[in-house]
Amino acid sequence: MTMEPKDLSVPAEVSALDDQAASIVEGLASLPLSPSAELLARVEEFHQVRAHLSAAPVFPDALLRDTQLAVAVSSVGDQVVVPLRKRRGPSSVVAVGIAAAAALLLVAVSLTSGVFESGSDDVALEALPSPTTFAAVDQEASGATESVETQATFATEADFSGDAPIVPESLALKHSADLRDGLPFLDLQSFEEAATERFFARHETAALSHEDSPCGFSLAKQQELLGELPDGSEWLPVEVEGHQQEVLVIFGHFNLLLVDPFDCLNRFLIEVIVP
Amino acid sequence: MRAAQKGDTEALDQLLRRHHDKVWGICRRLAGNDADALDATQEALIAVATRLNRFDGKSRFTTWLYRVTTNACLDELRRRARQPLVGLDAAFESVDLSAPPVDGLVADRLLIDAALARLPEEFRVAVVLRDLLDLDYAEISEILDIPPGTVRSRIARGRAALANFLRPGNQTDLSERQNL
Numbered sequence: 164m165t166m167e168p169k170d171l172s173v174p175a176e177v178s179a180l181d182d183q184a185a186s187i188v189e190g191l192a193s194l195p196l197s198p199s200a201e202l203l204a205r206v207e208e209f210h211q212v213r214a215h216l217s218a219a220p221v222f223p224d225a226l227l228r229d230t231q232l233a234v235a236v237s238s239v240g241d242q243v244v245v246p247l248r249k250r251r252g253p254s255s256v257v258a259v260g261i262a263a264a265a266a267l268l269l270v271a272v273s274l275t276s277g278v279f280e281s282g283s284d285d286v287a288l289e290a291l292p293s294p295t296t297f298a299a300v301d302q303e304a305s306g307a308t309e310s311v312e313t314q315a316t317f318a319t320e321a322d323f324s325g326d327a328p329i330v331p332e333s334l335a336l337k338h339s340a341d342l343r344d345g346l347p348f349l350d351l352q353s354f355e356e357a358a359t360e361r362f363f364a365r366h367e368t369a370a371l372s373h374e375d376s377p378c379g380f381s382l383a384k385q386q387e388l389l390g391e392l393p394d395g396s397e398w399l400p401v402e403v404e405g406h407q408q409e410v411l412v413i414f415g416h417f418n419l420l421l422v423d424p425f426d427c428l429n430r431f432l433i434e435v436i437v438p
Numbered sequence: 439m440r441a442a443q444k445g446d447t448e449a450l451d452q453l454l455r456r457h458h459d460k461v462w463g464i465c466r467r468l469a470g471n472d473a474d475a476l477d478a479t480q481e482a483l484i485a486v487a488t489r490l491n492r493f494d495g496k497s498r499f500t501t502w503l504y505r506v507t508t509n510a511c512l513d514e515l516r517r518r519a520r521q522p523l524v525g526l527d528a529a530f531e532s533v534d535l536s537a538p539p540v541d542g543l544v545a546d547r548l549l550i551d552a553a554l555a556r557l558p559e560e561f562r563v564a565v566v567l568r569d570l571l572d573l574d575y576a577e578i579s580e581i582l583d584i585p586p587g588t589v590r591s592r593i594a595r596g597r598a599a600l601a602n603f604l605r606p607g608n609q610t611d612l613s614e615r616q617n618l
Contacts (some may be wrong), residue, residue: 171556171603177594185594208601215550216569219459220466220475227476228458235483236451239490 184209351410351421351431354401358412361399362419362436380427388430391415439499443491450490454483457503460571461486464504465511467566470555474518478511485510497580504571505581508563553603561596568593 177185184205186192194206222228385393394416398409411422417436423429441449454461462479469475485506493502554562567578568589575593579586 170558171553171599173558173561173595173599174602175595177591177598181594181598185597205601208604209597211604212550212597212600213569215547216467216554216565217572219463219570222459222462223472223476228455231476231480231483232451232454232458234480235454235487236447238484239445239447239450239487 180205188213349403349408349410349423349426349429351423351429354399354410354421355431355433357401358399358419358421359433359436361397361412362414365395365397365414385413385420388432389413389415389420390418390432390434439493443493450487453490454487457486457500458483460500460504461507463570464507464566467554467570468508468511468562469515470551474515477518478514481514482507482510498577501577501580504567504573508567508581512559512563549604550600553600556603557596557599561592561599564589564592565596565600569597 174181180202183192184202187194187206188209195202198206380388382393392415394414396411396413399412399421400407400409402408409424411424413420413422418432418434419436421431421433439449439453442453458479461482462475465478465482466472466475469478486503489506493499554565557565563582564578567573567581568575573581575586575589578589578593582589
């Protein structure tokens with residue numbers, strides 16, 4: 164777990180020496196004819212800091228840039244580049260590159276065919292479904308067969324194989340919120356701590372209750388979403404706006420996946436869990 | 439830019455593409471590591487795209503852009519700071535103070551990155567906007583909505599803190615962290 168980083172000590176006031184050094188570094192003043200060694204050293208330190216900070220950081224990957232831009236552009240319309248996964252741990256550069264390349268290709272195809280504006284269907288760019296499409300979410304999870312099937316199909320179409328591109332959580336939540344029409348949005352991230360506790364308790368007790376097909380996902384689908392072979396699953400009781408509810412937790416050896424049973428697209432992946 | 443405001447997605451793509459490096463630069467410096475900066479950059483780009491129609495032209499576009507970017511990055515970083523596996527630790531861990539100084543320049547840069555990540559937010563933002571984007575006090579003042587005098591003070595104090603940190607022997611608490 165992360166410890167709170169200790170803040171640097173910031174001087175309460177700017178000393179005369181620092182003020183003079185800052186003015187020199189900023190070009191507002193010149194070095195005196197006989198500068199003290201202390202001033203020279205301070206100017207050098209300030210120069211060093213400024214020289215580093217003024218160097219523009221290089222973006223790591225051009226394909227990733229295109230993916231980021233495509234996601235941002237899609238966020239203003241009624242269609243989105245579907246994000247289904249939040250990256251939490253170090254990702255494979257190759258996997259991200261492949262996913263980004265796939266996303267770029269799809270975006271390029273959709274741009275040339277005017278999909279952004281036409282509203283036609285596309286694999287990577289999905290029009291947000293109308294609330295009626297998922298009217299069945301009001302049913303009990305066990306009885307919402309049609310809804311689950313529809314959502315599972317949607318998810319399969321929207322997923323990129325392997326690692327999905329890095330996409331911000333906010334967009335994923337916005338997307339899922341639309342699907343969960345009529346129900347309070349379930350912020351799965353808020354159950355992260357409880358799920359992580361279960362993750363460790365599960366290893367201690369080895370008490371597993373494996374669901375045959377949670378949320379309509381096949382074993383292969385679970386593996387794809389989890390990023391590893393599923394090890395088991397549990398229903399985690401949670402309280403949402405004063406009501407008791409359950410969310411599905413799918414465990415792996417290193418990762419876990421939280422799933423809203425009323426909206427199987429609302430998922431939250433926690434990767435590389437360490438004590 | 440007007441075309442982008444009116445919903446022309448190609449124009450929006452070009453606009454964001456033109457400024458992507460600056461957005462990334464701000465978020466990278468504020469985050470202190472690539473992983474957090476990537477997510478923060480994505481959030482910032484979305485914020486710019488979705489709020490573009492609110493830009494009324496009363497300020498320079500870049501001023502507005504930097505304000506939205508800064509706020510979006512900081513929001514994302516604050517949110518991530520509440521989660522495990524936060525990137526700031528990775529920044530600290532990337533600086534192996536016990537290792538021989540193979541490349542002094544690289545080591546210094548890693549140290550500055552680590553120090554910047556530990557600089558309190560209000561100072562970090564001011565220093566980054568000044569040194570990375572070379573903005574003057576007035577524009578930083580407009581972006582951060584604070585008086586120019588406060589901007590100058592925060593930059594000077596922030597830079598002094600960073601310079602102090604670089605002095606030999608002043609990274610002991612960092613070493614202690616690594617030995618935990």
